[in-house]
Amino acid sequence: MSPDLSAIRTEYARAGLDERDLDPSPSRQIERWLREAIDAGHPEPTAMTLATATPEGEPSARVVLLKGVDARGLVFFTNYGSAKGRDLASNPRACANLFWVLLERQIRVTGSVAKVSREESEAYFRARPRESQLGAWASEQSGVIAGRAELEARLAEVRERFGEGDVACPPHWGGFRLVPDRVELWQGRPSRLHDRLRYTSIGDQRWRIERLAP
Numbered sequence: 001m002s003p004d005l006s007a008i009r010t011e012y013a014r015a016g017l018d019e020r021d022l023d024p025s026p027s028r029q030i031e032r033w034l035r036e037a038i039d040a041g042h043p044e045p046t047a048m049t050l051a052t053a054t055p056e057g058e059p060s061a062r063v064v065l066l067k068g069v070d071a072r073g074l075v076f077f078t079n080y081g082s083a084k085g086r087d088l089a090s091n092p093r094a095c096a097n098l099f100w101v102l103l104e105r106q107i108r109v110t111g112s113v114a115k116v117s118r119e120e121s122e123a124y125f126r127a128r129p130r131e132s133q134l135g136a137w138a139s140e141q142s143g144v145i146a147g148r149a150e151l152e153a154r155l156a157e158v159r160e161r162f163g164e165g166d167v168a169c170p171p172h173w174g175g176f177r178l179v180p181d182r183v184e185l186w187q188g189r190p191s192r193l194h195d196r197l198r199y200t201s202i203g204d205q206r207w208r209i210e211r212l213a214p
């Protein structure tokens with residue numbers, strides 16, 4: 001029997017969000033909320049849903065891990081040849097959403113992406129576990145494969161190729177930086193009268209802050 005979804009309802013009442021609480025810099029505000037999610041022991045606190053679209057407007061969303069945030073933007077790593085990588089190569093507009101249910105908060109970041117420098121990608125790749133490094137060579141992310149056995153055969157090939165040596169960062173793998181032009185913070189409130197505050201870039205690292213109806 002399918003669950004009665006209409007009866008599932010959560011009342012959000014943990015906290016409020018006031019204009020006076022906000023850091024003038026959205027990146028510092030994102031860092032603050034990330035820190036609070038980490039300190040609250042939230043599972044996968046850096047998991048963010050990333051939406052991209054083809055130039056024709058065909059949308060697609062998936063979860064990636066946020067690996068860095070500062071005034072320049074939000075960094076994540078992926079296979080440049082994946083579906084998202086291909087979307088972003090032809091249409092750099094993207095939107096990322098972080099949702100922390102324990103804190104009753106979400107952040108939406110809208111902007112354009114650019115590849116991070118090769119040095120940045122290589123530095124992060126070096127810090128990954130060896131098995132993940134090998135996986136990046138073995139998996140043509142988003143391509144169709146005949147079965148699990150094909151993936152395992154490719155992994156065995158790659159393992160053989162690198163032996164005991166260092167695993168180099170594949171040329172098709174690296175980071176993207178989402179450079180925001182809008183950042184919206186959402187804090188759940190009772191009776192669906194949630195708080196929503198939005199930063200909009202007005203240039204020179206300056207931001208206008210507005211309240212939105214929930």
Ligand SMILES: Cc1cc2nc3c(=O)[nH]c(=O)nc-3n(C[C@H](O)[C@H](O)[C@H](O)COP(=O)(O)O)c2cc1C
Nearest residue numbers: 044047062063064065077078079082083084085142
């Ligand atoms: C919790 C979680 C974290 C993930 N982190 C990443 C990531 O950092 N980079 C990545 O390429 N895929 C990550 N994935 C896998 C993606 O969601 C997705 O399946 C993959 O990138 C292929 O997406 P695409 O075909 O739209 O390009 C993650 C999935 C989950 C559920």
